[in-house]
Amino acid sequence: xxxRPAARAGQYAALLAYLVFLAFPLLWLLSTAFKSPRxxxxxxxxxxxxxxxxGNFRQAFDEQPLLHAALNSLLVALGATLIAVLLATPMxxxxxxxxxxxxxxxxxxxxxxxxxxxxxxxxxxxxxxxxLRLIDSLFGLVLVYVVWALPFALWMLTGxxxxxxxxxxxxxxVDGAGRLRTLVSVTAPLLAPGxxxxxxxxxxxxxxxxxxxxxxxxxxxxxxxPVVLTHxxxxxxxxxxxxxxAAAFLATLPSLLLFALIQRRITGGLLAGAxxx
Amino acid sequence: MxxxxxxxxxxxxxxxxxxxxxxxxxxxxxxxxPILVLSVGPLLYGILLAFTDAQSGxxxxxxxxxxxxxxxxxxxxxFWESFRIGLVWAVGVTVPQFLLALGxxxxxxxxxxxxxxxxxxxxxxxxxxxxVVGIMWxxxxxxxxxxxxxxxxxxxxxxxxxxxxxLATALPAVIVVGIWAGMPQTTVALLAGLQNxxxxxxxxxxVDGAGAWRRFRxxTWPALRPVALAITALNLIWNVNSFALxxxxxxxxxxxxTRLPMLFAYEEAFRYGQFGYAxxxxxxxxxxxxxxxxxFLAGRLRxxxxx
Numbered sequence: 122x123x124x125r126p127a128a129r130a131g132q133y134a135a136l137l138a139y140l141v142f143l144a145f146p147l148l149w150l151l152s153t154a155f156k157s158p159r160x161x162x163x164x165x166x167x168x169x170x171x172x173x174x175x176g177n178f179r180q181a182f183d184e185q186p187l188l189h190a191a192l193n194s195l196l197v198a199l200g201a202t203l204i205a206v207l208l209a210t211p212m213x214x215x216x217x218x219x220x221x222x223x224x225x226x227x228x229x230x231x232x233x234x235x236x237x238x239x240x241x242x243x244x245x246x247x248x249x250x251x252x253l254r255l256i257d258s259l260f261g262l263v264l265v266y267v268v269w270a271l272p273f274a275l276w277m278l279t280g281x282x283x284x285x286x287x288x289x290x291x292x293x294x295v296d297g298a299g300r301l302r303t304l305v306s307v308t309a310p311l312l313a314p315g316x317x318x319x320x321x322x323x324x325x326x327x328x329x330x331x332x333x334x335x336x337x338x339x340x341x342x343x344x345x346x347p348v349v350l351t352h353x354x355x356x357x358x359x360x361x362x363x364x365x366x367a368a369a370f371l372a373t374l375p376s377l378l379l380f381a382l383i384q385r386r387i388t389g390g391l392l393a394g395a396x397x398x
Numbered sequence: 399m400x401x402x403x404x405x406x407x408x409x410x411x412x413x414x415x416x417x418x419x420x421x422x423x424x425x426x427x428x429x430x431x432p433i434l435v436l437s438v439g440p441l442l443y444g445i446l447l448a449f450t451d452a453q454s455g456x457x458x459x460x461x462x463x464x465x466x467x468x469x470x471x472x473x474x475x476x477f478w479e480s481f482r483i484g485l486v487w488a489v490g491v492t493v494p495q496f497l498l499a500l501g502x503x504x505x506x507x508x509x510x511x512x513x514x515x516x517x518x519x520x521x522x523x524x525x526x527x528x529x530v531v532g533i534m535w536x537x538x539x540x541x542x543x544x545x546x547x548x549x550x551x552x553x554x555x556x557x558x559x560x561x562x563x564x565l566a567t568a569l570p571a572v573i574v575v576g577i578w579a580g581m582p583q584t585t586v587a588l589l590a591g592l593q594n595x596x597x598x599x600x601x602x603x604x605v606d607g608a609g610a611w612r613r614f615r616x617x618t619w620p621a622l623r624p625v626a627l628a629i630t631a632l633n634l635i636w637n638v639n640s641f642a643l644x645x646x647x648x649x650x651x652x653x654x655x656t657r658l659p660m661l662f663a664y665e666e667a668f669r670y671g672q673f674g675y676a677x678x679x680x681x682x683x684x685x686x687x688x689x690x691x692x693x694f695l696a697g698r699l700r701x702x703x704x705x
Contacts, residue, residue, distance in 0.1 A: 128610070136505050136516055139498075143519040146578065149545045150534040165551075166543045208432065211425035219422055227426075234437060235632065239639055240663040241680030244673050245443035246436065268436040271429060329527035331642040336668055347529040351646060360536070362543055369533040373526050380525030 153366035154178070161362050177363035178371070181353075184364055187371070189342065190349035197259050197334075197345060198327035201266035205274050206320045208267065210312075213278030214304075218287065228279075231272040243336055250337065257339045265333050270323040277322070281315030282308075318386035325376045346372050447677035454671030467678035477679065479654065480662040486569065487644075487658055488637040491576035496630055498577065499584035506585070507592045517589075524582035532646025535575045536562065562648050568655045572647050579643060580636070584629050591625030592618065634690050638683060659683055 148168070153161070155173040160166070181187060216224040246265065247256065255261030285308055293303040331347040338344045350372055353365040448467055452460045471477055506517055523531060538544050539561040547558030561571040595618055603613045641660040644650065650657035650665075659679065667676035 132505055132508060132510060135501065136510055136512060139502050139505065140512065140516055140519065142578070143516070143522070143581070145545065146534050146538050147519075147522065149538055150530075153537050153543070161543050164542060166545065166548050168545070208429035212429040215422045215425045221422065223422070223426060230433065230438070235635060239641065240660055240667070240676060241444040241684055242437070242440050243664075244667050244677050244680070245440035245447060248447075248673070249436070249440055249443070264432065264436060268432050271433060271437075275429075325525060329525075329529075331527065331529050331645075335645075336664075347527050347642075350527075350529050350533065354533075354536075354646070362537060362540065365533055366537055369530045373530050376525045376527065377522065380521070384521055384525075 150366050150370055153362055154370045156363055158363060177367035180361075181364035181368040181371070184361070185349050185352055185368065186341070187346070187349065187368055190344055190346045191372075193259060193343060194328055194346040197262050197266065198324045200260075200263040201270060201327045202320050202324045204263065204267045205270040205323050206316060209271055209274035209278055209319070210316060213275050214282050214308075216275065217279045217282035227275065231275050234272045239332055243333065247336060256337060257343060259338075259343060262334060262337050262345075265337065266327045266330065269330075269333070270326060273326075274319050274323055277319045278312075278315060281312055281319075284315075285311045314386065318383045321379050321383045325379050328376055444677050444680055447674055448681045449678075450674045452673040452677070454667075454673055456671075460674075463674070467675050468682075470675065471678055471682065476654070477659075477662065480657045480659050481682075483569065483655070483657060484638060484659040487573060487576065487640070487656075488634055490569075490573040491580065491637050492630060492633045494573075495577045495580050495584055495633065496626070499581055500588055500626075502581070502585050503588035503592055506589055520585050521582045523579050526579075528579065528642035529646050531575065531579045532643050535578075536647060539571055563652050565652055565655055568648055568652055572644050572656050575643055575647060576637065576640065580633060584633060587625055587629040588622065591622045595621035631691065635687055638687055638690075 152168055152170060154177055155175070156166075156170045157172055157174045157176065160171055212227065215221075216227055250256050250261045250265075253261070255264065289307055289311075290303050293307045294300075298306070329347065330345075331351075334345045334348050335351075338348060341349075350365075350368055353368060354360045449462060449464060450460045451463050451466075502516070502520060506513055506520075526534075538546055541547055541558065541560040544558075544561075546561065550556060550558040559567065561567045599617045600613060603617050608616065639660060640658060641664065644656055644658055644661060645664075648656045650661045660683075663676045663679040663683075666672045666679065
C-alpha cells in the first residue's frame with residue numbers, strides 16, 4: 122500500500138520518539154557505569170563519560186560478593202530449569218495429545234496460576250518450606266522456581282507438541298515402533314528446539330527473579346544476584362551510583378544474550394499456545 | 399465452526415484418553431506432585447490462614463478468629479489508601495502502556511527503516527531483571543547525576559526535582575517506569591495480532607476510499623480485539639501483582655505514596671510477622687483480580703458473539 126510522504130514523515134517522527142523513549146534509560150545506565158566518582162559528583166552529567174574508567178566494575182566486585190551471588194543465581198536457575206523441563210515435557214505431551222478431565226484441570230491451573238497474587242502464596246509457602254527446613258536454602262528456592270516456571274513451560278510445550286503431527290507418531294507405530302521408541306526417535310527430535318527455547322526462558326526468569334529470593338533467602342552467602350544488587354542501595358536510599366550501574370549492567374548481560382537467542386521462538390510459542398487451546 | 403468441530407474432537411479425545419490410561423497418569427504425576435504441594439496446597443492454606451491469628455515466631459498456638467482479620471481490614475485506612483494507590487498504579491500503567499504499545503506495533507507493522515532496531519529495543523526490557531530496571535531508572539531520576547534533571551536544566555526548564563522522593567511526583571514517576579518495563583509483552587502480542595489481520599481487506603477498504611482511521615476501526619480493530627483484551631487482562635493482573643520495581647525505586651515511599659498492596663502485605667507479613675492479616679490482604683487482592691478476570695471474560699465472550 123502506498124503511503125503519502127507527509128504521513129510517512131509523521132511515522133518516522135513517531136518511530137524516532139519511541140526509539141528515544143526505549144533506549145535512553147539503557148544508554149544512561151551504560152554511561153553511568155563508566156563514569157568516575159568525580160564526574161558523577163559534578164552537577165552537569167554528560168551522556169558520554171569524559172574520562173571513561175572501568176574502576177566502577179572493580180569497585181562493584183569489592184563492595185558486594187557479586188561472583189558468589191552470580192554462582193548462587195546460576196545454580197538456582199540451572200536446577201530449576203532442568204527440573205521444570207523434565208517434569209513439564211511429559212505432562213505437556215499428555216495435555217496436548219489426550220483430552221481428559223485431568224488435562225482440562227491442568228490447563229485451568231495454568232491460567233489461574235497467572236492470577237495468583239504472590240502474597241497469598243508466599244506466606245503459606247514460607248510456612249510449608251519452614252516445616253521442610255528449606256528456608257534459607259538454595260534447594261528450597263529451586264523448588265519454588267520449578268512450580269513457578271511450570272505453568273509457562275506447560276503452556277509453551279503443549280503448543281510445541283501440538284505442532285508435531287500425530288500422524289507421524291501413528292506412522293511410526295504402524296511401522297512397528299513401540300510407544301517409547303516412537304517418543305524417543307520421532308517426537309523428541311522434533312520437539313527439541315521447543316524444549317530448548319522453553320528451558321532458556323525458564324532460566325532467564327529464574328535468573329531475574331527477585332521477590333521469592335528476597336523472602337526465602339536470609340544469609341548473605343546464599344543470596345542471588347538480584348537480591349545482592351539491592352544491597353548497593355543504602356538504607357536511606359543513597360547509593361554509590363557508579364558501582365551500582367556497573368553491577369546492574371553485568372547482571373543483565375546473561376539474560377540479554379540468552380533472550381536474544383530465543384526471542385522469536387518464545388513469541389511464536391506463546392501465541393501458538395494461545396491460539397490452539 | 400468451532401461449535402461444529404468441538405463435539406467430534408471431544409469424542410475422539412475420550413477414546414484416546416481411555417487408551418492412554420495408566421501411561422498418562424505415569425507421565426503426569428511427576429509434575430502434579432510439586433504443583434499440588436507447592437502451588438495448589440499453599441493457595442488453599444493461604445485462604446485458611448486469613449481466618450487465623452497466625453504470626454511469625456509466636457509460641458502460642460494459632461487460633462481461628464473467623465472474619466476478624468477482614469473486619470480489621472475494612473477499618474484499616476492505611477490498607478485502603480494502599481489499595482487505592484494499587485488501582486491508580488494498575489490502571490495508570492495498563493492503559494497508557496496499551497496505547498503506546500498499539501502505536502508502536504502499528505509502526506512496526508509498516509515497511510519502515512529502523513524497524514528492526516525498534517523491535518529489538520522494544521524487547522529488551524522483557525529480558526532485564528526487574529531489579530535492574532528499577533536501578534536504571536533510579537539513575538535516570540537521580541536529582542544530581544540523573545539525565546532527566548540535566549535535560550531539564552539544559553532546556554532551561556528549571557533545576558528539576560527529586561522525582562522519587564517528592565510526594566507529588568513519586569507515583570507518576572514509578573508509573574512511567576512500569577509502562578516502560580511492560581512495553582515488550584504488550585507490543586509483541588499486538589504486533590502478532592496485527593500480522594494476523596487480513597491484508598486484502600485492508601487494501602479493499604483503501605480502494606473504497608476509507609481513510610486510515612476508518613480502516614483501523616473497521617478492519618484492524620475487530621481482528622485485533624481478542625488479542626488486545628487478552629493482553630490487557632494479563633497486564634492488569636501482572637500489575638496488581640507487581641513488587642520488585644517499586645520496591646527498588648521507592649520502597650513504598652515517600653510517606654507511603656507508592657506503597658502498592660503487594661509492598662504493604664509484604665511488610666505486614668515479613669517485617670511485622672502478621673501472617674494471618676497479610677493473608678487476608680492476599681485474599682482481598684485475589685477477589686479483586688478474579689472480578690477483573692470475570693469482567694474480561696465477559697467482554698471476551700461478547701466479542702466472540704460479534705465476530
